[in-house]
Amino acid sequence: MMGRTHALLGAGSIWLLSAVPGAVTNANVAPLCAIAAFGALLPDLDAGESMIRSLRVGGFRPFAPIGFVAHRQWGHRALLHSPAGLVAFAGLCIPVGLLWGPLPAVALGLGYASHLAGDACTRTGIPGWPNRPDRRFFLLPPRSRLVTGSTAEECLVPLLAVAILLLLLSHYPTTA
Numbered sequence: 001m002m003g004r005t006h007a008l009l010g011a012g013s014i015w016l017l018s019a020v021p022g023a024v025t026n027a028n029v030a031p032l033c034a035i036a037a038f039g040a041l042l043p044d045l046d047a048g049e050s051m052i053r054s055l056r057v058g059g060f061r062p063f064a065p066i067g068f069v070a071h072r073q074w075g076h077r078a079l080l081h082s083p084a085g086l087v088a089f090a091g092l093c094i095p096v097g098l099l100w101g102p103l104p105a106v107a108l109g110l111g112y113a114s115h116l117a118g119d120a121c122t123r124t125g126i127p128g129w130p131n132r133p134d135r136r137f138f139l140l141p142p143r144s145r146l147v148t149g150s151t152a153e154e155c156l157v158p159l160l161a162v163a164i165l166l167l168l169l170s171h172y173p174t175t176a
């Protein structure tokens, strides 16, 4: 899937968190969506080119060196896209939770998981448990799987954008 689809899917994954009473509030809904969108870009550090690798912060591309190593070491849609990669990333979220609280850590993890779920809906799929590149894992039946960059994926973009808008609006402060 394309970077923007992943970012939107990640932000949209905060819908799951909003099912927990009191977790998502007017004050934190937008930051949580942003954190989840960021988390949703991270698995593509292993891609030759990706949104996360080209992300610029103050004129620098801080994720480019890590991405270079990850791509060279494992290749695309390998360890970072595997269930084992998700478990390892969940472990990395623990210090985030200790530093900034559980909600940002959960948002980061949800974003990452949404990326794997999104790629599991494509024809290439993701590695099977724990990291089996030869046994791909898919969430959709063969004929329904998406092709990255296809019209079908383009159609998802406005739908995801509307879902996020509804999430933000549902937490809009309604003071008279």
Ligand SMILES: [Zn+2]
Residues within 6 Å of the ligand: 001, 043, 044, 077, 081, 115, 119
């Ligand atoms: Zn990916």
